[in-house]
Amino acid sequence: MAQPRPVIGGQEHLQTHFSSPAESSPSHSSKKVPFPSSSWIRAHLASKSPYPHESKKVKPLNKEDMPLDHELVQLHLICRHGTRYPSTSNSIAFRTLSEKIRKVEVPGFEWLQTWHAETIYPTTKGALLAPQGDSDLYQIGRRFAGRYKDFLDQHPYDANTYQFYSSGKSRCRQSAYGFTVGFLEGRHAGDLDKIVPKMKSRTSPVQPVDISTVPLGLDKELAVKFACPRWTESVKGQPKVVYEANTYDDRVLPELAEQLSNRYVSQGGVALVNFTRKDVQTIYTACGFEMSFYGNDKTWCQLLRLASPVRSLESRDHHASEEDIKSTFLKLEISSDLSRYYTYGPGVPFNRHLGCKLATSLLESIELALAPDADYSTGRRTSSSHDDEDDASKLFRGQFKFGHSETIMFFSSFLGLYNKKGVRMTATMTPEQYEEREFKTSDLSPFAANMAFEVFRPKAAKSSPRKWRLSDEDGLSPPPIQGKVRMFVNEEPMILPGCETELCDWVMFKSILERAGARCDFETCCSSLGSPSEDTPSLARLETMGEIMQDENQDELDGICLAVDPITG
Numbered sequence: 001m002a003q004p005r006p007v008i009g010g011q012e013h014l015q016t017h018f019s020s021p022a023e024s025s026p027s028h029s030s031k032k033v034p035f036p037s038s039s040w041i042r043a044h045l046a047s048k049s050p051y052p053h054e055s056k057k058v059k060p061l062n063k064e065d066m067p068l069d070h071e072l073v074q075l076h077l078i079c080r081h082g083t084r085y086p087s088t089s090n091s092i093a094f095r096t097l098s099e100k101i102r103k104v105e106v107p108g109f110e111w112l113q114t115w116h117a118e119t120i121y122p123t124t125k126g127a128l129l130a131p132q133g134d135s136d137l138y139q140i141g142r143r144f145a146g147r148y149k150d151f152l153d154q155h156p157y158d159a160n161t162y163q164f165y166s167s168g169k170s171r172c173r174q175s176a177y178g179f180t181v182g183f184l185e186g187r188h189a190g191d192l193d194k195i196v197p198k199m200k201s202r203t204s205p206v207q208p209v210d211i212s213t214v215p216l217g218l219d220k221e222l223a224v225k226f227a228c229p230r231w232t233e234s235v236k237g238q239p240k241v242v243y244e245a246n247t248y249d250d251r252v253l254p255e256l257a258e259q260l261s262n263r264y265v266s267q268g269g270v271a272l273v274n275f276t277r278k279d280v281q282t283i284y285t286a287c288g289f290e291m292s293f294y295g296n297d298k299t300w301c302q303l304l305r306l307a308s309p310v311r312s313l314e315s316r317d318h319h320a321s322e323e324d325i326k327s328t329f330l331k332l333e334i335s336s337d338l339s340r341y342y343t344y345g346p347g348v349p350f351n352r353h354l355g356c357k358l359a360t361s362l363l364e365s366i367e368l369a370l371a372p373d374a375d376y377s378t379g380r381r382t383s384s385s386h387d388d389e390d391d392a393s394k395l396f397r398g399q400f401k402f403g404h405s406e407t408i409m410f411f412s413s414f415l416g417l418y419n420k421k422g423v424r425m426t427a428t429m430t431p432e433q434y435e436e437r438e439f440k441t442s443d444l445s446p447f448a449a450n451m452a453f454e455v456f457r458p459k460a461a462k463s464s465p466r467k468w469r470l471s472d473e474d475g476l477s478p479p480p481i482q483g484k485v486r487m488f489v490n491e492e493p494m495i496l497p498g499c500e501t502e503l504c505d506w507v508m509f510k511s512i513l514e515r516a517g518a519r520c521d522f523e524t525c526c527s528s529l530g531s532p533s534e535d536t537p538s539l540a541r542l543e544t545m546g547e548i549m550q551d552e553n554q555d556e557l558d559g560i561c562l563a564v565d566p567i568t569g
C-alpha cells in the first residue's frame with residue numbers, strides 16, 4: 001500500500017510552518033509574506049529573463065534625433081530569439097524534481113500536486129519558440145516599424161535590399177518571421193491595387209519575406225560555436241574555464257540546498273526531502289521559464305523563498321526576509337553569469353574570435369552604404385568595376401540577424417561592451433563588486449536580447465564622378481567615406497567603448513572594430529589544427545577595448561589568435 005504523503009497539520013508537520021504564497025496576495029488579511037516584486041524577479045533570471053518590453057510609445061526617428069545634415073541610410077539588428085520552451089533536458093529535470101518534492105504536501109505549494117512538466121513544457125517542444133517568443137519578436141518589430149516609419153516609407157521592402165538571416169535553429173527562424181510580421185505590418189512592396197486592381201482582395205495579410213539561414217557548422221556569425229572546433233575543444237566545459245563558476249557554486253549552492261532540505265523536516269526530525277545543489281539550480285531555471293513563459297512567480301520561484309535563511313525562527317512568521325530572498329536570487333544569477341562570463345564572454349580572450357565574423361560583415365556592409373558612390377538602384381558602388389563585383393558585398397538597406405544568447409555574448413565580448421573596466425569576474429568578489437560587475441546576462445542576454453545599429457550618411461555625400469578627387473594611381477576616385485553610427489542594446493542607445501559619443505564617427509567606428517579584430521582570421525583560429533600563435537599570451541592581457549586602442553605598438557589583431565586560457569590576475 002502506498003505510504004501516505006506527510007501532510008502539514010497531519011502527524012508529520014514540517015519543522016517550520018509555511019505560509020502560503022497565496023497569503024501574500026492582497027485578498028488575505030494575514031501579514032504579507034515577504035517576497036521580491038515580480039519586476040525585480042524578472043530582472044534577475046540570467047539568460048532566462050524575460051525581455052524588458054518597453055511599454056513606452058516609440059516615436060518616429062526625427063530630425064532632432066539625427067546628426068545634422070545626415071540621412072539614415074541603413075539599419076542593422078542582431079537579435080536573440082524570443083522566449084522559448086525549456087530544452088528537453090531541462091523539462092525532464094523539472095519533472096524529476098517535481099515528482100521528488102510533491103511527496104510532501106505543503107500549504108501554499110498545492111500547485112506541486114498538479115504541476116506536470118510534460119503538460120506545461122512538453123519534451124516534444126524542447127527549445128521551440130514559445131507563444132511569448134512570437135509576441136516578443138512581433139512587438140520588437142512593431143517598435144522598429146514605429147521608429148523607422150519614414151525610412152520604410154522611403155525604402156520599401158524588397159529581398160535584394162533587406163536581408164533577414166537566421167541561425168539554423170527553428171526558434172531563431174520563427175523569431176525572424178515574427179519580427180518581419182511586426183516590422184512590415186500593413187506594408188506591401190509596391191502599391192498592389194494600382195498594379196493589379198483586383199489584387200488587393202487577394203493580398204497576403206502579411207508581407208512575405210525572404211529569410212535565409214546557414215546550416216549549423218557553416219554559420220560563422222549566429223550559431224557560431226558549431227563552426228569553431230577550437231572553441232569546442234579548448235574552451236567549452238574546460239576545467240580551467242569553469243573553475244571560477246565551480247568554485248563559487250561549491251561555496252554557495254550547498255548552503256541553499258541545505259536550507260531547503262531543512263524546511264522539509266518533520267517535527268519528529270525526519271528529513272522528508274533531500275535537496276541537492278543541482279536541484280537548487282533546476283528550481284532557479286524553472287523559475288526563469290515560469291516567469292518568461294507565463295509571467296508566473298507563484299510556483300517554482302516560491303521555492304527560492306524556502307531556500308533563503310529564516311532569521312526569525314522564534315517569531316511567528318518563520319519567513320525569510322525579502323532581502324534574504326533577493327540575496328538567494330542574486331547568488332544564483334551570479335553563478336549563471338560566472339559560467340557564461342568564461343564560456344562565452346570576456347573571461348576567455350579567444351571568445352572574441354567568435355564575434356569577429358559578425359563584426360566583419362557589419363563593417364563591410366556599413367562601409368558600402370556610406371560610400372559616396374553607393375548606388376542603390378544597382379546595389380553596387382559606381383566605382384566598382386564589374387570584374388571585382390562580389391555578390392557578398394551587396395548594398396543593403398537593412399540586415400536583420402537572429403541567433404542565440406551566445407551570439408550576443410560573443411559579439412558583445414568582441415566589442416568590449418561589458419569589460420570596459422577590465423575587472424575580472426571571480427568566485428571571491430565582494431557583494432558590492434558583484435553588484436558593480438559589468439557582465440550581467442539578465443541585462444545583456446535575456447530572451448529576445450538585441451543589438452541594433454543606425455547608419456547615417458552626410459546628405460552632401462551623394463556623389464557623382466564629377467565631384468571625385470583626382471588620384472595619381474587610378475585617375476578619379478570617390479571622396480573619403482564619412483558618416484555616423486549609433487548603437488542600441490535592447491532598444492536603448494549605448495556608447496561603443498572607444499567612441500566619445502552615442503553617434504560614433506564612422507572613421508572611429510571602423511578603427512575600433514578593425515583594431516578589435518574585425519576581418520580576423522576566423523578559420524585559422526577556429527581550426528582545431530591551427531595552434532594559437534606564440535604571441536597569444538601577450539595579447540591575452542589586452543582585454544579591455546581601451547587597452548587595445550591605447551597600445552600603439554598593437555598591430556591590428558588580424559592573423560593573431562587570442563588565448564584559449566582564461567584571463568588571470
Ligand SMILES: O=P(O)(O)O[C@@H]1[C@@H](OP(=O)(O)O)[C@H](OP(=O)(O)O)[C@@H](O)[C@@H](OP(=O)(O)O)[C@H]1OP(=O)(O)O
Pocket residue numbers: 047048080084086087090169403404405406
Ligand atoms: O538551455 P540551456 O540553458 O541549457 O542552454 C542553451 C543556451 O541557453 P541559455 O543558457 O543561454 O539560456 C542557448 O540557448 P538559446 O540562447 O538559443 O536560448 C544555447 O544556444 C543552447 O545551445 P544549443 O543551441 O546547442 O542547444 C543551450 O542549450 P544546451 O543545453 O544544449 O547547451
